[in-house]
Amino acid sequence: MRLASALQYLLRKPRPLIKRTIAMKFETLMLNSLFVACAAICVSTLAAMLT
Secondary structure (H helix, E strand, C coil): CHHHHHHHHHHHCCCCHHHHHHHHHHHHHHHHHHHHHHHHHHHHHHHHHHC
């Protein structure tokens, strides 16, 4: 029972906003780079089909 209450306390404990902001910036960068890679693959495939 003590473990469950300790876990609930840790989940409710406020976390610093800075770590979350850095994580979101990293995730946004990864998603943007994935989009650019997918767009480059699509463009190169279309160019190969047209030539």
